[in-house]
Amino acid sequence: MATAASARSRDFYEMDTSVVRTTRRSNFPNFARHYDAPERKWEVEVVQALARLVKMPAGWDSYNAPQIKRDAGHFALEILQAIMRARTPVPQVVPSAEGGVQLEWHEKGIDLELHVTAPYQWELWFRDLQEPNAEPTSLELTDDFSALKRPISLLTTR
């Protein structure tokens, strides 16, 4: 079932979020107060970044990179909607030379990268720098987000 957040961000490529919010609030103040809580900070920042990236033309990297795939952006957002908590730091959103989207966190001794190339086609790379002897985790994933539980928990609580 689609969440309110995913419905809100479905058309994020065309959306000017600030205009939408302002219009809704001025026309329906009570509705806005009770049912239309402001988008979460991470969501606003990530949607803005994705909207910027998908507008880049093919060859944006000065080599032969394809355009950033919209469905990869949507799936990256879907992952975040499933894992982000109130105090989780906002990821950096980076275009990949393969036309995918990479979400990155490099803070609190955590290195976490999620490279999304298409819906249900993504890769996780994770290392906890506080465990220097531990091997980094590198996984190719589809619809199972459980491998993110520990790194997101560390990023949120450390």
Add this chain to the structure above:
Amino acid sequence: MPPDVDDGSIADDADLLRRIHPEQVVDDKNLGKTRPSSAAFKDPTMSVDAEPILHHYRLDWTFSLRGHSGYSLARFRAGAAREKGLAVIHKPESNNPAHTEVIGKKTGSIAKHLATVSTWAHLESQ
């Protein structure tokens, strides 16, 4: 067409230069510095310029940024790519004698390795 073969003509200690788009410069708070994202190193046939060949033609890294204002330039050793099983193949082009390709699948850990060992030949101010 014959398969691409790494004939070793680019030495392991040769520096390779890769342009980095501004959106691919990340803030690594763990390291306390900006560095190229591993996302810049995912292309299976990744184009770079071999710096010793630029020098041979009395050029330098600024050649790699000609016509590409706003980009930064990362530098890493050919040996760093080969130690991850990638091929480094000189493929000169009519307008770029130093053009080289780093060929092979870049998994997350391989791309991360290249990003981590890279230094800045030029970092564009953000």
